[in-house]
Amino acid sequence: xxxxxxxxxAQQFIEAIPHARALGMxxxxxxxxxxxxxxxxxxxxxxxxxxxVVHGGVVSALMDTSCGAAVMSHPxxxxxxxxxxxxxxYMRSATKGQRxxxxxxxxxxxxxxxxxxxxxxxxxxxxPVAAATGAFTVER
Amino acid sequence: xxxxxxxxxxxxxxxxxxxxxxxxxxxxxxLTWLGIRFDRRGDELTAILPYDEKLIGNPMLPAIHGGVTAxxxxxxxxxxxxxxxxxxxxxxxxxxxxxxxxxGPPRLPKTIDFTVDYLRSGLPRDAYARxxxxxxxxxxxxxxxxxxQDNRARLMAQATGHFxxxxx
Numbered sequence: 001x002x003x004x005x006x007x008x009x010a011q012q013f014i015e016a017i018p019h020a021r022a023l024g025m026x027x028x029x030x031x032x033x034x035x036x037x038x039x040x041x042x043x044x045x046x047x048x049x050x051x052x053v054v055h056g057g058v059v060s061a062l063m064d065t066s067c068g069a070a071v072m073s074h075p076x077x078x079x080x081x082x083x084x085x086x087x088x089x090y091m092r093s094a095t096k097g098q099r100x101x102x103x104x105x106x107x108x109x110x111x112x113x114x115x116x117x118x119x120x121x122x123x124x125x126x127x128p129v130a131a132a133t134g135a136f137t138v139e140r
Numbered sequence: 141x142x143x144x145x146x147x148x149x150x151x152x153x154x155x156x157x158x159x160x161x162x163x164x165x166x167x168x169x170x171l172t173w174l175g176i177r178f179d180r181r182g183d184e185l186t187a188i189l190p191y192d193e194k195l196i197g198n199p200m201l202p203a204i205h206g207g208v209t210a211x212x213x214x215x216x217x218x219x220x221x222x223x224x225x226x227x228x229x230x231x232x233x234x235x236x237x238x239x240x241x242x243x244g245p246p247r248l249p250k251t252i253d254f255t256v257d258y259l260r261s262g263l264p265r266d267a268y269a270r271x272x273x274x275x276x277x278x279x280x281x282x283x284x285x286x287x288x289q290d291n292r293a294r295l296m297a298q299a300t301g302h303f304x305x306x307x308x
Contacts (some may be wrong), residue, residue, distance in 0.1 A: 019205035022194040044173040047218075048248055055170035056251045057211020064207040065197075082198075083206040087255040 001067035004128045006030050010069060020065050023058065027069070028101065032111070037062060038101040041094075052096035056130075059100065060088055060118050063132040065105035067116040074106050074114065078138045081114065084136035094129045098122040104132075114138050144231065160226055161185075164246055174208070176215060181280055183227050183286065187269040196264065204262025207286065213299040214254050217283040220271035221249045221303055247306035249281060250302040255302035262296050265289050274300075281305055 014020045014037070023045070029036040031110025032048040039062055064083055071081040095102050106120035113135055120130040144210055159182065165178055174195070179186040189195070189212045197205025226246065228234075269287040276282075281303045287296045 016199055018196040018199065019192050019208055020197070044169050046169045047215075048250075049167050050167065051248065055168070055211065055215070056254065057170065057174075057207070057214050060210035060214065060254070060256075061205060061207025064205070064210065068206075070217070080198075080200075081229060082203075082255075085255065085257050086175065086210065087253065088210075088251075089253045090251045093250075093267045 003030070007072075009111055010035070010061065010073070013072075014065070014069070016086060017065070025062065025065060025119070030069065030073050033070055033074040033106040034104065035066050036101060036103045037066040037069060037071055038099050040099050041097050046094070048093075053093040053102065054100070056071070056090060059090070059102075059130050060086070060096065062100060062102045063088060063104070063118050063130065064134075066102035067106075067134050067136065068116050068130065070104035070106040071109075071114040071138065072120075074109055076109060078114070078140065082137045082138040084113070084135040084137055086107050086132060088130055088132045091128055094120070094122045098112050102127065109138060124137060142223060144180075144233075147308075152184070154221050154249075156230070160230055162221065164222055164226065167246065168215075168248075170211075171215060171219075174211065176212065177274075178219065183224075185216075185220055185270070187212065187271075189269070190266040191267075192204060200260075201261060204264070204265050204267070204278060206258060207228070209258065209262055209267075210256045210299070211299050212267060213256060213285045213287055213297060216302065217254075217267040217271045217285050217299070217301050218249055218251070218288075218303070221273060221276065221281055221283060222246055222271055224276065225305075244269070249305050251301040252280070252302040252304055256297055256299045258297050259295050263289055267296060275306070279305055279307075
């Protein structure tokens with residue numbers, strides 16, 4: 001299966017998730033244990049009306065989805081996964097109106113647990129918006 | 141500073157507190173979009189997330205999206221912090237509530253970090269959460285949050301986070 005085929009299947013997988021669809025998530029790339037997923041800025045996702053910045057919870061949802069996709073894309077082929085814990089560090093506010101992209105990497109996997117890290121970026125890719133680390137279950 | 145008036149009519153006290161809370165919550169579009177409401181008993185808040193199909197993250201089980209759970213907990217923590225500050229100002233008479241409502245959206249604390257511990261998968265049912273401000277200083281605050289569904293003792297998730305308090 002080519003990489004674009006795999007990305008297309010991942011996009012269909014994402015679109016089957018109601019919350020990912022509601023946020024307008026798009027699979028930009030999928031590797032072996034890595035995933036890049038992005039979503040657009042929207043007025044109804046604003047968490048601070050004074051600045052127009054999206055709510056941290058939106059970033060959490062994007063991070064969680066990309067981390068889960070990274071686990072699912074691991075070559076060992078998990079049948080499903082669930083979040084055990086997820087920590088997010090918010091380094092700065094995402095710029096109003098800009099797309100947010102989360103890049104996740106499953107950097108270690110045991111028979112039962114996947115360890116994942118991710119960064120969230122807006123158009124200023126040199127200055128990450130947020131970073132995440134998490135542990136996920138691995139169902140065989 | 142205006143001292144508390146013991147003889148102030150109860151309905152006036154309640155409507156003042158309720159409108160202050162409503163102004164705080166309705167100022168955040170994302171809360172409205174997720175459908176989150178707050179129930180108030182005195183100064184104690186309980187966040188309510190009514191079930192909706194768009195909250196689903198795993199359609200096979202089905203289960204609520206982990207990101208929704210995180211968002212629900214983070215929101216509960218932020219509103220609790222903002223509400224606690226508002227309550228103090230309101231009860232001590234530092235702010236006239238109507239003026240506070242007219243002043244526009246209140247300044248909200250900013251999340252520094254947030255860690256969610258997923259204990260049970262979220263069922264396609266309403267969820268509830270309560271936050272406890274563990275420490276609130278002039279600059280930083282530490283908050284602990286718990287969320288549950290049918291049974292208060294069986295937590296769906298818990299979280300702890302650090303926040304930067306609004307200045308000035």
